[in-house]
Amino acid sequence: MKTKKLLALLLCAMMVSALFACAQPAAPATEAPAAEATEAPAAEATEAAPAEKIEITYAMWGNEEEAANTQKTADVFNASQDRIHVSVIPIPWETYVEKLNTMAAAGQLPDCAIMQEPGVIQWAQQGLLYDIGDMYAGSDSKPLDNLAFKYDGKTVAYSVAFESLLMYYNKDMFDKAGIPYPSADKDKAYSWDEFVATAKLLTLDANGKNANDPAFDKDNIVQYGCMVENLAWQLEVWCLSNGSGYYSKDGKSVIINDPAAMEAIQKIADLYLVDHVAPLSTGMTDDGVSRSLIAGTVAMTTNGAWNIGTCLSAARDAGLNYGVAVLPYMKDKVTINTGGPNVVFSQSKNPEAAMEFIKWYTSPENSWDALIATGIWMPTLSGYYTDETLTHKWLDNPAYPAYEEAKSVLVDYAMEYSVPASWYYVNNTVDFNNLLSSILGDVWNGNKTVEEVITANYDALVAAFNGQ
Numbered sequence: 001m002k003t004k005k006l007l008a009l010l011l012c013a014m015m016v017s018a019l020f021a022c023a024q025p026a027a028p029a030t031e032a033p034a035a036e037a038t039e040a041p042a043a044e045a046t047e048a049a050p051a052e053k054i055e056i057t058y059a060m061w062g063n064e065e066e067a068a069n070t071q072k073t074a075d076v077f078n079a080s081q082d083r084i085h086v087s088v089i090p091i092p093w094e095t096y097v098e099k100l101n102t103m104a105a106a107g108q109l110p111d112c113a114i115m116q117e118p119g120v121i122q123w124a125q126q127g128l129l130y131d132i133g134d135m136y137a138g139s140d141s142k143p144l145d146n147l148a149f150k151y152d153g154k155t156v157a158y159s160v161a162f163e164s165l166l167m168y169y170n171k172d173m174f175d176k177a178g179i180p181y182p183s184a185d186k187d188k189a190y191s192w193d194e195f196v197a198t199a200k201l202l203t204l205d206a207n208g209k210n211a212n213d214p215a216f217d218k219d220n221i222v223q224y225g226c227m228v229e230n231l232a233w234q235l236e237v238w239c240l241s242n243g244s245g246y247y248s249k250d251g252k253s254v255i256i257n258d259p260a261a262m263e264a265i266q267k268i269a270d271l272y273l274v275d276h277v278a279p280l281s282t283g284m285t286d287d288g289v290s291r292s293l294i295a296g297t298v299a300m301t302t303n304g305a306w307n308i309g310t311c312l313s314a315a316r317d318a319g320l321n322y323g324v325a326v327l328p329y330m331k332d333k334v335t336i337n338t339g340g341p342n343v344v345f346s347q348s349k350n351p352e353a354a355m356e357f358i359k360w361y362t363s364p365e366n367s368w369d370a371l372i373a374t375g376i377w378m379p380t381l382s383g384y385y386t387d388e389t390l391t392h393k394w395l396d397n398p399a400y401p402a403y404e405e406a407k408s409v410l411v412d413y414a415m416e417y418s419v420p421a422s423w424y425y426v427n428n429t430v431d432f433n434n435l436l437s438s439i440l441g442d443v444w445n446g447n448k449t450v451e452e453v454i455t456a457n458y459d460a461l462v463a464a465f466n467g468q
Helices: 003-010 064-080 093-105 117-125 171-177 192-202 232-241 259-273 311-317 351-361 364-372 388-395 403-417 429-439 450-465
Strands: 054-061 084-091 112-114 148-151 154-159 163-170 221-227 298-304 322-325 335-338 341-344 418-420
Touching: 054 064, 054 112, 054 351, 064 084, 064 351, 064 364, 084 093, 084 351, 112 351, 117 148, 117 154, 117 341, 117 429, 163 171, 163 403, 171 192, 192 221, 192 259, 192 298, 232 259, 232 298, 232 335, 232 429, 259 450, 311 322, 322 403, 335 403, 341 351, 351 364, 388 403, 403 418, 429 450
Parallel strands: 054 084, 221 298, 335 418
Antiparallel strands: 112 341, 148 154, 154 341, 163 298, 163 322, 163 335
């Protein structure tokens, strides 16, 4: 067991839930002794004792309130059948890494868990994940194919949601500038040049001059036209859009030193450094929508669909008039999808019971009110993207933008142009993304170019990719 490796992996995980392996199977039945002559007749045999339930636990990071809410959901499952009982155990985020690694080293991992995406393939390589490829055999509730995490030909996890990247924009800022909204139509996406040109018109200094005005004061900007989220995993979409990527298509080699990949990342940096249409962002904090669109300082920003139900829900209630649009593109139209994956640990003594609970827990009807209807999760079943009745059921909810706009972005665009983020099939993305985030710090500040930092650190990136 490579415990130190697992520790390094999970130090970067942002949300993880786990099931402790504490199932206690019923003791085997024993043969009853022969009846004595003085005993009651066989016809008066006593009623058999009820079978003992399989006990599994669902561990999760979160506070007591979150754990209580999750337990309420588990209790619905517990009441739905009489064979399995699930108990929810919260693990504080601050101690989660230590706890899970301790259990792994002791051979006492949970039955199943919801993990953070980058950790799945690494745990599968360690032999810690159960093959759940047959979990949906004979069922019509199998998630979309691009939500499956695969290692060595086996499916080791499915995402609980189909979360794609998109663009958010402030309608009031566009209205004030007299500029048409960015399109939700996949066929009318901004080219990169159109995106930058629009951002210049929406970038204003303290005197109200936009970035095209010769008198524009780049050192006194009060409103930016855009912010492109530059977390390492989200930057991959621009490399793909520019005809390249982080890795080869088979996931076996690193190609981030390809000129097209480096050019794509440099274009993101130049939004701040050259075009002066975006604020400085170091790519280290996962709060881009909050510090841009919601802060009221940025007109357009890119990020994941989950923001509709999280930070943007409260912001809209507070008066933010926002819309959704498809991403701009460099050469090819593309977005990437992700979603927290559910796993069954190979150390579980009851993998079938764990799979049954996971299958139930992530079915749309059991996560509808709290997660899908509120805009936090996109459904995992194809019917919500192909059946208009189901699409209306999903998107005709107060949490979402206008139906046609939401459908164009979250259904039509996502289904045609979404590809799985690399951590669905590539190993060691945690180490790779961490190193990439670190070396790009000099790029965002303008101290070095993308080509300089990638070239100087390419061997180290390859080593991180290889788990060294």
